[in-house]
Each structure stands twice: as structure tokens, then as C-alpha cells.
Amino acid sequence: MSTTAGLSAAARxxxxxxxxxxxxxxxxxxxxxxxxxxGVWKRIEELRALGVEVYAVPGMGYRLAHPLELLDGKVIAGALTGTAAEAIGLIEVHAQLASTNDHLMRRAAEGAPAGTVCLAERQSAGKGRIGRAWVSPLCGNVYLSLLWRFGRAGFSGLxxxxxxxxxxxxxxxxxxxxALKWPNDVLWSRRKLGGILIEVTGEANGQYAVVIGIGLNMNLPDRHAGSIDQDWVDLARIPGGAGVSRNRLIAGMLNELAPMLAGYETTGLAPYLEEWRGYHSFEGAQASVQQGDRVWTGRIVGVSAEGLLLLACEDGPVREFASGDVRVRAL
Structure with missing residues (x-):
């Protein structure tokens, strides 16, 4: 486990x-x-400047607006099972990074092994798909990146x-x-709960380094969410979600990801496709699909075996869309 700059040791x-x-x-x-x-007051102000709600009550002292579960690499490692326990190596926990994906891409170029995990309490330049920013205030949410390597470009639909x-x-x-929305949104009640960002780079030995980023809203204060351009939700607002342990949830995700990734070059998307379709919240929905300057409208009729979105367009044909720079909006 390691930490990095961005939040002073005293404030941590x-x-x-x-x-x-x-x-x-x-x-x-x-x-x-x-x-x-x-000195205490200065540290309190440092936390407030990073978006942490700290109340000061005369005669009683300081407290947070709500309890926090800080990231703990040892707790996460201790909850790994099966393939994850074998395949997940270093779990880096950082107080702050610009982007966990960017950091892990650099670590991949330096030779970090597959199974390296990067977590941060805060991202100063979190990334979403198509160059969007990912809102990443201090503590309470999940900013997770996992490095994996593939011997060939066998990760279509990943x-x-x-x-x-x-x-x-x-x-x-x-x-x-x-639930899910094609290609990379995690939803609850058609509101965005999280997202997935996969970045790939080829390596000199012919392998591909793949960094899988997952961001999940666990406790996202309203004041941080003004730039989010769609309906969103966090676990704290979902029945039963407020009590979910952040460390246990991260371990659960790694326990699901590791065996899937270990076999993906052999199996591809096929074993997961029907399950994905069952989770797809927009199956059969009227939608618009924008790609560059062009917009198509129609009804979403599923995804192909390769993971391409299928849209029965109003002008007649069923068109296929790869993720790329495509934007999908329900009508």
C-alpha cells in the first residue's frame, strides 16, 4: 500500500x-x-477546501457531516477470494491523484504487473468517457483502476x-x-450510479496493457454534482445503500473482475452477454444516438455478439454502433 501527495499527512x-x-x-x-x-483550525480548513463537510459546534468540538470509511488496502486484500486472491498483487491507496487510470497507465509503462490496483480518496482530474470529467470529491466514493494484460487484441466488448x-x-x-446502460454506465432507477472507462496501450513485447477504471457514487454531496449533465444517484440515496462498506464493495468488484479477466482471451464476451442484456435498463427504449455531428433516433433492440449497440432507426434499417465517441440518450 502506498500514499501520495495532495493531502498533507497532518490533514490525513x-x-x-x-x-x-x-x-x-x-x-x-x-x-x-x-x-x-x-494548527488544528488550519487542518480543518484544509479539509473544508477539499470539500469535506466539517461542523464546528461551540463547547462540543468538530465533527464530520457523516461518518467516513477510509480506504484500507489491508481490509480489501483480506476480503479477496479465489482467482482474485491469487491474481491481485499490489493494492495502491492514494490520498489524491489526478486520475487513477492515468497513474496506472504510467505504472504499466514502468512494468507494473497485471493485477495491480490503484485507488484514491480523491481525483483532481478524474476522467469519464469521451473526454468528460469525472466528479471526484474527497472520500466517500469509489475511484478504482485495475491493470491487466492481454497477449492479443482479444478484449472486444470488455x-x-x-x-x-x-x-x-x-x-x-x-x-x-x-442495472446498466450501453456501453459503460452503471445505473439505479435509470439514474447514473457509476461508470466504466477502459484504456489500452500496446507494448513492445506484443502484449496489450489494459487499465479498467470504475467510478461509483457512494456519497456525493449535491454541491459537487452541478457539472453532471444527466440524472445521477449515489448509494447513500438508495434504500439499503448507505450501509454498504466501501472497502468490502471494492473487494467484491475485484472478486468478480479477476476470474472474468483471467479467462476473457479464451471466452470473450459470449458468457456474459445474456446476463448483460438482462441488466440493460434501456432495452426496447426510444433513444437518440449521436456520433460526431450525426444523430439517429429509433428504438434500442439490443446489442450484437460483439457488443455493438443495435438501434432500429425511424428511417428503417437496424444500425450498429461501436462505443467510440457515441452518445446515447433515452427519449
């Missing part, structure tokens, strides 16, 4: 102390951390199989209505 220590959601007096914090009351793994992990945690 204070966040760990406040994570239980209870009141802690400024005097007690100062005594435990060996600093002055002014984002759909990753979506199946994500839904399985969520449903195992009691989020029974978790």
Missing part, C-alpha cells in the same frame, strides 16, 4: 480521527496531534463484461436494482 491524520462521525474537541485534537489549536461484474458486486451488497 485529522480525517482519520474524525472519520467516526463523533465530536472531537479542538483541545483533544491538538493534544493527540501535538499541535496548537491554530466494457460490457466489466459492467456485469460491477452489477454482480452491487447486487451482492443488496443493491438489487443495479
Amino acid at each position: 491524520s485529522l480525517l482519520s480521527l474524525l472519520a467516526d462521525g463523533g465530536f472531537h474537541s479542538g483541545e483533544a485534537i491538538a493534544a493527540s496531534s501535538g499541535c496548537s489549536r491554530t 466494457s460490457l463484461a466489466v459492467g456485469v461484474a460491477a452489477v454482480r458486486a452491487l447486487r451482492a451488497q443488496g443493491i438489487s436494482d443495479a
